[in-house]
Amino acid sequence: MSSATEIGRAGSAAWWQDRRAARHRRRHRQGGLTIEQITRSALVIVDGEGLSALTMRRLADDLGTGAASLYRHVANREELLVEAVDHVLGEVEFGTPKPTWREDFANQANLLWSTLIAHPHLLPVVLRTPLLGPNAVAGREASLRRMLDFGFHPVDVQPIYTVIVTTALGHAAFAGAIERPGPLRPEVYAALPADEYPTVTALAERTEPQTSSALFALTIDIMLDGIETRYPRKERPC
């Protein structure tokens, strides 16, 4: 309830519906603001200077208007962020399906991950937002369709999809938040007191540093191994 208060209704399915309706009955003043402009400018600020740099006054300045004007197009700062999240999800470009389901799943997961990681400051918002915007749902539709086409049983498709997406989101959020000052993990652990943490320091010294990208690729690989042994597939018709 308290977190529902923090988020408000923003991002729910009904909210998106209202939003689409409102966008249609809008009266466009020449040279006036549009939600698209606002969202785009907001993303520029967030990506370049962090989430806390996105101030309503600052955003208004960038757009050449007053802060109060923004509230004619957006109810909240939070709504603004919700809109930005779906905008980012629209950047994910699944191309044509790969020949095997493993390649295809790995490819989709990596595309999602790297798109999200390209906007690291937005990731906290991605996590707290119900992903029900048009771009989010369109992506879901496309991915589920492909999984069916690859011969997975309809009952299995949704759980598998959810597992993969949750993993991609979670890893992106973790990597985007942590790895800012470079991949310093092994050095940090090696520098801890060896008498107190013998295993941690010993392993840290003999382990290669690992980019978060490689770590995610490894995770997906492990998961695809697991999916292969666990879920049967019908042969592809063609």
Added chain:
Amino acid sequence: MSSATEIGRAGSAAWWQDRRAARHRRRHRQGGLTIEQITRSALVIVDGEGLSALTMRRLADDLGTGAASLYRHVANREELLVEAVDHVLGEVEFGTPKPTWREDFANQANLLWSTLIAHPHLLPVVLRTPLLGPNAVAGREASLRRMLDFGFHPVDVQPIYTVIVTTALGHAAFAGAIERPGPLRPEVYAALPADEYPTVTALAERTEPQTSSALFALTIDIMLDGIETRYPRKERPC
């Protein structure tokens, strides 16, 4: 850099070291504040009323002091949260190892996940914090030790551990942030326009709702399958 500014030095290894030293040279006034008290009260507020309810003034009120007094024990609001995160990680209780490595890994992952999910409002902070506090590192030490004892190759241990922990954290963050108004996912998807999203709605209608706990258990199971096929283990001595 901008996110480093947001976090400050708080949570780094050097910061924790300074913190321990400072705690020792402290002068304890009778009935005075302690960091432990402050952290505990902060957690009560965050768990009960959300992250945004944790105000310095509000926290001071709960402790019966003035807001400015808190800054004698804590440099920032963010430092307070970093301390709270390590406090929570101290709640994780790995018991004695389970007979098989699979059971043991699954058990550890579930303990971590459920401890984190018990403090859902703190999860955004967990993600942006380098987990280098005493409780975090002690947990790491114990888990790595166990993995070696189960016969995993020393070179493999750290990547596997990181994959599992990242997955647990990511899933916890996602579940804790989203599932607030109940597990409404299938209904929501089923209610979308069927002509625009045929696959999404069709699958939503024939799929059971799934708790985030079950989803995480499934994810771990899939991952353990993958680890089993991918990483060799030496036989256990005993």
Added chain:
DNA sequence: ACTCCAATGCGAACAACGTTCGCGTAATAA
């Protein structure tokens, strides 16, 4: 063409927040 009216822009103000300043006080070390 004229009138209406809802949609839009925005300066000014408000409440709440994190944080700092400066002073008074209490406890420890010499």
Added chain:
DNA sequence: TTATTACGCGAACGTTGTTCGCATTGGAGT
């Protein structure tokens, strides 16, 4: 006792998100 240092805290500062009231715009209805 005395000097020093840590602590407590009322008051204030600068920013923040958001609201209010009013002026302005431009399309719909006649």
